[in-house]
Amino acid sequence: MDEKSELLRKREEKMKALQDMGVELYPNDAKVTATTKSVIDRFGDMDNEDLTGIEEKFTLAGRLMAVRNFGKAAFVSIQDREGRIQGYIARDKVGKDAYSIFKKFDVGDIVFISGGLVKTKTGELTVDADNVRLLSKAIRPLPEKWHGLTDVEARYRQRPVDLIMNPGVKEVFYTRSRVIKLIRDFMQDRDFLEVETPMMHPMAGGAVARPFKTYHNTLDMDLYLRIAPELYLKRLIVGGLDRVFEINRNFRNEGVSTSHNPEFTMMEFYQAYATYEDLIVMTEEMITSVATEILGSLQIEYQGIKLDLARPWQRLTVKEAILKHSDATPDILEDQAKAAKYARVLGLAVEDDEPLGKIIVAIFEEVAEARLIQPTFVTSYPIEVSPLSRKSAGDGGFTDRFELYIYGRELANAFSELNDPEDQRNRFAMQLKEREAGDKEAHEMDEDYISALEYGMPPTAGEGIGIDRLVMLFTNSPSIRDVILFPHMRAKRDVRL
RNA sequence: GGGCCGUUAGCUCAGUUCGGUAGAGCAGUUGACUUUUAAUCAAUUGGUCACCGGUUCAAAUCCGGUACGGCCCA
Numbered sequence: 001m002d003e004k005s006e007l008l009r010k011r012e013e014k015m016k017a018l019q020d021m022g023v024e025l026y027p028n029d030a031k032v033t034a035t036t037k038s039v040i041d042r043f044g045d046m047d048n049e050d051l052t053g054i055e056e057k058f059t060l061a062g063r064l065m066a067v068r069n070f071g072k073a074a075f076v077s078i079q080d081r082e083g084r085i086q087g088y089i090a091r092d093k094v095g096k097d098a099y100s101i102f103k104k105f106d107v108g109d110i111v112f113i114s115g116g117l118v119k120t121k122t123g124e125l126t127v128d129a130d131n132v133r134l135l136s137k138a139i140r141p142l143p144e145k146w147h148g149l150t151d152v153e154a155r156y157r158q159r160p161v162d163l164i165m166n167p168g169v170k171e172v173f174y175t176r177s178r179v180i181k182l183i184r185d186f187m188q189d190r191d192f193l194e195v196e197t198p199m200m201h202p203m204a205g206g207a208v209a210r211p212f213k214t215y216h217n218t219l220d221m222d223l224y225l226r227i228a229p230e231l232y233l234k235r236l237i238v239g240g241l242d243r244v245f246e247i248n249r250n251f252r253n254e255g256v257s258t259s260h261n262p263e264f265t266m267m268e269f270y271q272a273y274a275t276y277e278d279l280i281v282m283t284e285e286m287i288t289s290v291a292t293e294i295l296g297s298l299q300i301e302y303q304g305i306k307l308d309l310a311r312p313w314q315r316l317t318v319k320e321a322i323l324k325h326s327d328a329t330p331d332i333l334e335d336q337a338k339a340a341k342y343a344r345v346l347g348l349a350v351e352d353d354e355p356l357g358k359i360i361v362a363i364f365e366e367v368a369e370a371r372l373i374q375p376t377f378v379t380s381y382p383i384e385v386s387p388l389s390r391k392s393a394g395d396g397g398f399t400d401r402f403e404l405y406i407y408g409r410e411l412a413n414a415f416s417e418l419n420d421p422e423d424q425r426n427r428f429a430m431q432l433k434e435r436e437a438g439d440k441e442a443h444e445m446d447e448d449y450i451s452a453l454e455y456g457m458p459p460t461a462g463e464g465i466g467i468d469r470l471v472m473l474f475t476n477s478p479s480i481r482d483v484i485l486f487p488h489m490r491a492k493r494d495v496r497l
Numbered sequence: 498g499g500g501c502c503g504u505u506a507g508c509u510c511a512g513u514u515c516g517g518u519a520g521a522g523c524a525g526u527u528g529a530c531u532u533u534u535a536a537u538c539a540a541u542u543g544g545u546c547a548c549c550g551g552u553u554c555a556a557a558u559c560c561g562g563u564a565c566g567g568c569c570c571a
Contacts, residue, residue, distance in 0.1 A: 005506085005507065006507095006542070007506095066534075068533050068536050068537095071529070072530080072531050073531035073532080086533085088533090106525090107524075118532095124532095126532085141507045141508080141525075142507085143507075143508040143509080144507085144508040144509055144524060145524075145535065146522090146535050147508070147509040147510085148508080151566090152566070154566095165508095255498095347571085348571095491565095492566095
């Protein structure tokens with residue numbers, strides 16, 4: 001049953017042959033002193049005359065990506081984390097024995113090469129090898145050199161191969177790392193403290209979403225992977241830390257799509273004595289400064305659409321966004337029955353007693369969300385969908401909250417925090433009623449959190465920014481799976497086993 | 498959840514309309530070749546056509562189902 005392909009069997013025969021020649025297949029004594037890029041940066045512009053004056057030897061290592069064989073000499077292409085460099089392996093130079101060992105190398109092997117530098121007659125900087133060695137034998141063959149690995153499913157399931165074959169993938173994750181560093185620096189420069197709060201919660205709170213459930217044996221209790229760190233970060237505000245942030249994973253037991261992964265990375269932060277309006281300004285500053293660093297411009301292109309990140313960004317209330325992008329009239333958004341009727345015309349499923357605020361948000365998502373292409377802060381969310389947000393001073397049916405949309409995708413969610421414990425208890429009670437009515441996403445009553453609020457939380461504003469979606473924007477990636485190294489896929493049953 | 502499309506050699510893909518011995522390029526193997534870069538030239542190996550079932554003298558191809566993936570919609 002364990003039929004190996006002929007390719008693999010041939011490789012194993014080669015490995016045996018190498019071992020018979022006394023070659024160690026996985027040695028660990030190589031000293032590497034240079035990278036492809038460092039060598040090319042320093043010497044790429046020199047001509048052969050300059051290069052012959054250089055006594056220095058260079059030792060590099062990397063994956064053998066191509067071999068062009070000429071009998072008693074060969075050109076090889078070696079790839080390390082920064083790029084590729086050509087090597088020239090001549091039998092006269094490396095010696096007869098080393099050369100016959102080299103002839104048993106395969107594309108895909110990890111190799112070591114050392115030597116001086118020359119320019120070939122086609123002008124390519126080349127390591128003129130005086131030594132070449134095997135560092136790790138590859139048993140499996142790499143994909144084809146020209147087309148590489150293009151099958152999307154194979155790329156996600158075999159990310160190592162994807163990273164070897166597709167240089168753009170590596171770029172995306174270098175950019176991702178830079179984006180996170182820039183955000184971390186931005187926050188720390190503003191005196192925010194980076195913290196880590198629990199990933200396992202006794203109760204899934206801080207967002208409206210379905211959780212993953214797990215179980216702790218010794219404590220004999222159910223735990224939930226967090227859907228948001230919000231309630232813990234706000235406890236730290238109660239504790240007087242005043243400015244905190246956390247960059248970490250959230251887990252939501254929901255659908256998978258080009259913009260949803262079950263686990264995703266969020267930067268969430270809380271600032272005492274600030275309002276959601278302060279956070280609008282801060283969000284603009286943060287994202288434009290990251291964009292300037294990463295892309296060098298605020299005029300960016302994403303999936304063929306030009307996006308103008310120049311400040312200030314558009315602001316619309318939820319209701320304004322609906323009126324702008326539909327034929328709804330203002331009176332429809334003031335009356336539950338009219339709103340329900342309008343929603344049903346749009347094809348939305350609405351209960352007869354559905355609260356007006358929920359209907360408004362459903363209409364917003366249907367008619368406006370996808371059309372918010374240029375950066376837009378949507379404000380004034382209904383209280384029914386904002387159980388943790390402060391009521392707006394003028395209108396108790398709405399809250400001091402915004403969501404940021406770019407390219408029709410939610411990138412951030414922020415609000416002035418509800419810090420009145422009694423109001424918070426009432427909001428949780430409202431949510432409980434929704435839950436009893438069948439809304440599995442509704443928030444639960446969290447007495448422990450309310451008791452924290454009862455110690456007094458300063459007026460505070462907080463925000464969560466979706467890091468994966470931000471990285472998608474800055475790397476022009478069409479799918480969230482392109483910016484997550486190991487995105488979740490359905491288990492593939494191998495029926496051959 | 499719904500619709501459409503895809504799954505054939507290690508990789509990239511033809512072949513499916515209209516059923517009749519499973520193909521190419523690259524990779525691999527053998528030979529030639531000391532400045533090539535998708536090296537070249539000659540020869541050559543390699544397949545559970547995703548899986549299960551049905552129709553048929555005969556199925557990669559037609560029909561039904563399943564799995565996985567992609568795109569669009571909700």
